[in-house]
Amino acid sequence: MKRLGLALLLAIVSSVWAEDFLPVDEAFSVSVAGDGAELLVHIDIADGYYLYRDRYSLIPQAGAQMSAGLFSDNVKIKYDENFDEDMAVFYHSLDVRHQILSDQGHILLVYQGCADAGLCYPPQKRLFSLSGEPIKVEPAALSLDLDIGSGDSVELVSPVSPSSSVPLSDLTVIGALIFALIGGLILNLMPCVFPVLSLKAMHMAQFGQSAAHTRNHGLAYTAGVVISFVAVAGLLLLIRYFGAWVGWGFQLQSPFFVAFLVLLFFAMALTMTGYIEVGQNLMGVGQGLTEKSGLTGSFFTGVLATVVATPCTAPFMGSAIGFALLQPAYVSLLIFAAMGLGLALPILAISFVPALVRMIPKPGAWMDYFRQLMAFPLYATALWLLWVLVELQGSDALLKVGLGLILFSMAIWPVLTVSAGQSVRKTWFKRLTRLLLLVTALYMIMDQRRTVDIWQDYSAALVSASLAEGKSVFVDVTAAWCITCKANERVALSGKRFERLVNDNDIVLVRADWTNPSPAVDALIAGFNRDGVPLYAFYAQGNPVPEILPQLLTYGLIERLFSSASADQP
Numbered sequence: 001m002k003r004l005g006l007a008l009l010l011a012i013v014s015s016v017w018a019e020d021f022l023p024v025d026e027a028f029s030v031s032v033a034g035d036g037a038e039l040l041v042h043i044d045i046a047d048g049y050y051l052y053r054d055r056y057s058l059i060p061q062a063g064a065q066m067s068a069g070l071f072s073d074n075v076k077i078k079y080d081e082n083f084d085e086d087m088a089v090f091y092h093s094l095d096v097r098h099q100i101l102s103d104q105g106h107i108l109l110v111y112q113g114c115a116d117a118g119l120c121y122p123p124q125k126r127l128f129s130l131s132g133e134p135i136k137v138e139p140a141a142l143s144l145d146l147d148i149g150s151g152d153s154v155e156l157v158s159p160v161s162p163s164s165s166v167p168l169s170d171l172t173v174i175g176a177l178i179f180a181l182i183g184g185l186i187l188n189l190m191p192c193v194f195p196v197l198s199l200k201a202m203h204m205a206q207f208g209q210s211a212a213h214t215r216n217h218g219l220a221y222t223a224g225v226v227i228s229f230v231a232v233a234g235l236l237l238l239i240r241y242f243g244a245w246v247g248w249g250f251q252l253q254s255p256f257f258v259a260f261l262v263l264l265f266f267a268m269a270l271t272m273t274g275y276i277e278v279g280q281n282l283m284g285v286g287q288g289l290t291e292k293s294g295l296t297g298s299f300f301t302g303v304l305a306t307v308v309a310t311p312c313t314a315p316f317m318g319s320a321i322g323f324a325l326l327q328p329a330y331v332s333l334l335i336f337a338a339m340g341l342g343l344a345l346p347i348l349a350i351s352f353v354p355a356l357v358r359m360i361p362k363p364g365a366w367m368d369y370f371r372q373l374m375a376f377p378l379y380a381t382a383l384w385l386l387w388v389l390v391e392l393q394g395s396d397a398l399l400k401v402g403l404g405l406i407l408f409s410m411a412i413w414p415v416l417t418v419s420a421g422q423s424v425r426k427t428w429f430k431r432l433t434r435l436l437l438l439v440t441a442l443y444m445i446m447d448q449r450r451t452v453d454i455w456q457d458y459s460a461a462l463v464s465a466s467l468a469e470g471k472s473v474f475v476d477v478t479a480a481w482c483i484t485c486k487a488n489e490r491v492a493l494s495g496k497r498f499e500r501l502v503n504d505n506d507i508v509l510v511r512a513d514w515t516n517p518s519p520a521v522d523a524l525i526a527g528f529n530r531d532g533v534p535l536y537a538f539y540a541q542g543n544p545v546p547e548i549l550p551q552l553l554t555y556g557l558i559e560r561l562f563s564s565a566s567a568d569q570p
Contacts, residue, residue: 022046024121028113032132036103039066039130043094048116050078053088055112055123058098064105064130069096080114100130173331177338184342218351220295222344224302229340230333232306237329255392255448258385259401263445264304265382266405270412272375274368302344393448399486404444411437454499458512458521463539466508470542472565473508477525477535480515484551485534492553505562540565 021027028051029044041058045051053075060066072095080087106129114120127135341348350356389397410416416430456462458475466473476493478485492498502509514521514533525535528548536549538561549557 021115021117021119022049024124027115027121028111028124030109030111030126032109032128032134034100034130034132036130037100039098039100039107039132041069041094041096041098041109043090043111045090045092045094045113047092049113050089050091050116051094051111051113053090055110056094056096057110058096059108059110060102060105061108061127062105063102064107065101066107067099067101069098071096103130106130106135173334176335180335180338181342181345184339185345187339187343188346214351216295216351217298218348220298221302221351222341222348224299225306225344226302226337226340228303228306229336229343233333233336234329237332255389255397256446258389258392259397259445259448262382262385262389262401263405263408263442265378265385266408267412269375269378269382270409272371272378274372275409275412275414305343306340389448395480397448400444400447404441407437407441407444411441454502455509455511458510458524460520460524462508463510466510467539467542467544471506471508472541472562473510473539474562475510475512475524475535475537475539475546477512477514477521477533477537479513479533482514482533488534488536488551488553492555492558497555498558501559501562505565507562507565538565 027046027049029046031042031044033040033042039058043051053071056069058066058069072090072093074093075088075090077086078089079085080089106127109126109128110123112121112123129135386398386401389401411434416434418427418430422430455476458477463473463475476485476489478489480486501507512518512521512524514525525531525533528535528537528546534551536551536553537546538549539546547561549561
């Protein structure tokens, strides 16, 4: 999401400063030539401009097949502030040769470049025949879900061929709206949505004979769903308009957002199981947002249903979403609104058809059992979201978020609830304890900054070579199941301060992983006359005799150790 926001900002800047920079087709002049066996892509790059190697892709379309590209050797490595990392770029010109493996179809050329003066152009997409002739299509037709990769051989069928376009007739739009409505209706059966729907329906059953009350809640829930669908779709279209490609469900690409959802669904599950007793208002998730009007709670229940439903649409609605994104903005938003209406339709029907309300069993003891039963899908959803977070951030996120959830459970422990008649000292102790636990839990769960891996895997040859060069080497023998190791990594062996300390003192960091059996690590541990982990050894300035550190580390200890080694250098 950081790169997404940066791309959006750069696109806005480009629209303001356009008069100071060349048009994109003048900055990057493209020509393609094909002889039936080989395709040559040549791009002339204006002075002061450059193209990204990793943003170049030649994507076969409509049955075409191509080999991976062979790039010209004038590539350079440039630190790029737009991506905050070293990037492979081309100045002056770019030549790429591809072998043609099939004589049918056409190809889509994708490339992106910037100016040294600070402007980055959005990714450019151009269609060509296999002979190199440009194919003119509507710009919207090139905003499809296209994989921008390194140009590896792939075969994709283009939904838009050179001789056709997506028709925009009244019948087509009406059909798309109908299928979007049906698709939204099916979403109610998804495991991540059904618990929310069931709890909302059960909550509405408590309204009794108040038909107006029931209708108002149904309308509020529907408004929350439809507005949220339109808002997410509108944001997606806006970001695409400014040149950055994102897909439906893009909000789950943000580790911060996913971590928030893990916490939200975990808290909801605890509520359903009765661990938290905060009154019946929580039976409509979000109902406690206001005590004056439960309609706000119904509205935000719809928002929550949308948030967790959007990733579920892809398996069976990818084509419909692709069609919607090809249309003018107002048509796209209508289609997504219809999808949201389909998701809200069961609750809306219950609120307006009294017979359906009467079909729901009357409130009773069964509701407590049903409420507890619905907690298990919520726990499963929280687990799935945690898996998504680990995929985004790596395995370290599992430990951080897991510990955060434990602290959150302690913070809402009923024992810490302040009750009437307690002494002032006990009241303040409970409140302070709860506050500290909550703050710590939220910090651990929401702290999803991605750390740079500056460690190298252990090998005896690596240590020997580094020592021969006169460098200082720090060896960390650790394991994933070692709690002390993980605590030391968190406290003393990670973070920006630690990275600066390592860079300033030119320390070689080596990590020996003992999570699984390893003869090499076994020998390393035995060589230090130890029988387990954690184990830390520091070789100062090529000295082959290491200093063995204590098993509990502090940042101050590491700082003194690394700094003293640097100060002793001649």
